Amino acid sequence: xxxxxxxxxxxxxxxxxxxxxxxxxxxxxxxxxxxxxxxxxxxxxxxxxxxxxxxxxxxxxxxxxxxxxxxxxxxxxxxxxxxxxxxxxxxxxxxxxxxxxxxxxxxxxxxxxxxxxxxxxxxxxxxxxxxxxxxxxxxxxxxxxxxxxxxxxxxxxxxxxxxxxxxxxxxxxxxxxxxxxxxxxxxxxxxxxxxxxxxxxxxxxxxxxxxxxxxxxxxxxxxxxxxxxxxxxxxxxxxxxxxxxxxxxxxxxxxxxxxxxxxxxxxxxxxxxxxxxxxxxxxxxxxxxxxxxxxxxxxxxxxxxxxxxxxxxxxxxxxxxxxxxxxxxxxxxxxx
Ligand code: KG4
Ligand code: ZN
Numbered sequence: 129x130x131x132x133x134x135x136x137x138x139x140x141x142x143x144x145x146x147x148x149x150x151x152x153x154x155x156x157x158x159x160x161x162x163x164x165x166x167x168x169x170x171x172x173x174x175x176x177x178x179x180x181x182x183x184x185x186x187x188x189x190x191x192x193x194x195x196x197x198x199x200x201x202x203x204x205x206x207x208x209x210x211x212x213x214x215x216x217x218x219x220x221x222x223x224x225x226x227x228x229x230x231x232x233x234x235x236x237x238x239x240x241x242x243x244x245x246x247x248x249x250x251x252x253x254x255x256x257x258x259x260x261x262x263x264x265x266x267x268x269x270x271x272x273x274x275x276x277x278x279x280x281x282x283x284x285x286x287x288x289x290x291x292x293x294x295x296x297x298x299x300x301x302x303x304x305x306x307x308x309x310x311x312x313x314x315x316x317x318x319x320x321x322x323x324x325x326x327x328x329x330x331x332x333x334x335x336x337x338x339x340x341x342x343x344x345x346x347x348x349x350x351x352x353x354x355x356x357x358x359x360x361x362x363x364x365x366x367x368x369x370x371x372x373x374x375x376x377x378x379x380x381x382x383x384x385x386x387x388x389x390x391x392x393x394x395x396x397x398x399x400x401x402x403x404x405x406x407x408x409x410x411x412x413x414x415x416x417x418x419x420x421x422x423x424x425x426x427x428x429x430x431x432x433x434x435x436x437x438x439x440x441x442x443x444x445x446x447x448x449x450x451x452x453x454x455x456x457x458x459x460x461x462x463x464x
């Protein structure tokens with residue numbers, strides 16, 4: 129089998145990441161430089177600051193990755209880059225840099241959809257995983273159930289009509305006074321709380337729908353906290369975290385189960401930042417054992433944004449002949 133080495137670049141949010149991946153499956157070198165500490169003081173990602181940091185970091189991160197494998201860009205077969213969805217300024221930094229590299233080295237440029245990248249994170253861990261399979265992408269910006277018919281033929285079966293799951297985690301955490309990003313904090317505190325302490329709503333939408341809505345759950349938690357404050361009653365943050373989380377996970381589990389029944393798919397691949405949640409991983413493993421599904425989840429490091437997943441998807445885009453031109457633009461809201 130010949131070796132196709134793709135250099136992936138990811139700058140859609142607050143991670144500056146570059147990776148060299150062989151044949152879509154094997155990471156040869158990678159770096160993920162997170163800006164979390166910088167954005168923490170503002171309680172969330174500040175787009176302009178994210179762009180400026182990507183601009184400063186990207187050349188160094190790229191050089192470090194190539195140096196690790198003693199490779200020059202001339203030994204790379206293609207440059208892949210996230211071109212959407214994401215923060216448009218942040219995307220533009222990565223895209224412009226990728227274009228310059230590809231042009232100078234006379235190698236193909238491959239624009240990758242961020243969600244397709246998240247799905248591909250599973251190819252890095254599971255060499256045996258091949259389409260078709262079902263995918264649940266749960267991140268700060270997305271909550272979608274997708275049918276992966278083939279590597280580049282992906283159909284969205286349902287998605288959030290308001291907040292993404294990670295967004296709900298982050299907003300509830302912020303109200304509880306936890307620092308950004310709130311998801312990992314709720315994960316941690318919920319371990320010490322009771323998931324049945326407070327009865328928060330499980331919003332399923334119309335019968336049979338694979339769409340999600342989390343804004344009602346988020347508001348219910350905020351209303352609960354406000355009413356407790358008005359009554360001068362003490363709240364237990366651990367119980368609030370655990371009860372919020374169980375309500376959200378009940379919906380995620382019910383919908384992915386429904387999608388499996390509707391499509392007849394038995395293989396389920398999770399991805400996105402929220403897929404690193406310890407309770408989600410437990411709940412999905414229980415569901416899979418009960419219903420006979422085969423579950424795939426990337427290591428936590430590859431659930432959140434990283435460039436290896438972008439290079440992994442790019443390999444299959446290249447095999448399908450999906451090469452971008454120099455006029456490729458960054459798109460903040462990019463449909464699949
Ligand atoms: O995939 P990602 O890095 O960026 C997007 O594409 O959005 O996901 C970031 C999101 C944030 O909302 C963060 O709070 C959430 O993933 N997250 C978690 C956990 N780790 C990260 N949510 C719940 N539990 C976690 N352990
Ligand atoms: Zn992401």
